[in-house]
Amino acid sequence: MSDQHVEGFLDEILKTEPTYFKVKFKVKPTNNYKIYIDGDQGITIDQCIKFNRALYKQIEEAALYPEGDFSLEVSSPGVDEPLQNIRQYKKNIGRKVEVTLTDERKLEGILKEVAEDTISVEETKGKGKKAVTEVVALPFKDIKTTIVQIQF
Structure with a gap:
């Protein structure tokens, strides 16, 4: 259930930045969130960091993982990644x-x-x-x- 919350938080954050979009949202069994975001004009490392911090803050404020047992990676898709959307x-x-x-x-x-x-x-x-x-x-x-x- 937490996965849906986290993806919902991400979707809300992306609504405020309409030139960026979610490419892939993966969750590994150890509550490791791996999120790929791209932009219509590309995406910078700084923008990925900004999204990571905003999402991390929302996860903590919602107390989805009171013990802090989750990890979060936000990046752009690699050049060798197939196009997704x-x-x-x-x-x-x-x-x-x-x-x-x-x-x-x-x-x-x-x-x-x-x-x-x-x-x-x-x-x-x-x-x-x-x-x-x-x-x-x-x-x-x-x-x-x-x-x-x-x-x-």
Whole structure:
């Protein structure tokens, strides 16, 4: 039951900062809360610390763990974490992504568009003068994972 309280506190805190959103909320058996937050324009370490402190304060004030036997980690999703929700997809339009489909096929290209139930990826096949570029529409239901590809 405490898990629902903590997630509710988090949702209330995020309502005051509408450019940020919850990506993932995990609880390990030892009352270890691991929370991933992102922002439409990204998120800084300082902002993660701010959310952590606000949430920690609410947990303590509600006396959910009178003995203090809980831990709390608030961070941004790592660069190798798959995209989890539509807001993450939208903030990554224009970036190179690798999409793994439910049938294990992989597709790599530029994320062009995000709709309610599909994404469009511009894929280039071949090299040089033989390169062919096409935009492929992929329904979310057919996507297993999408990972942003960091380019240097």
